[in-house]
Amino acid sequence: MPAWEYLTTPLMIHNTAAILNSWGSDGWELVQVVPGPEGGLVAYLKRPVVKEA
Structure with missing residues (x-):
């Protein structure tokens, strides 16, 4: 099973695609x-x- 890391970030409506x-x-x-x-x-x-070797 892969291990995951997660992130949350606000999105500005006028710049969503760039973010x-x-x-x-x-x-x-x-x-x-x-x-x-x-x-x-x-x-x-x-x-x-x-994972670092």
């Missing part, structure tokens, strides 16, 4: 986008944990 593309280029996969507690959107992302 997600930036995280994606670092290996993060978008899992879900939900409304934030104070408005706006929050993205949940995951990526496999890289």
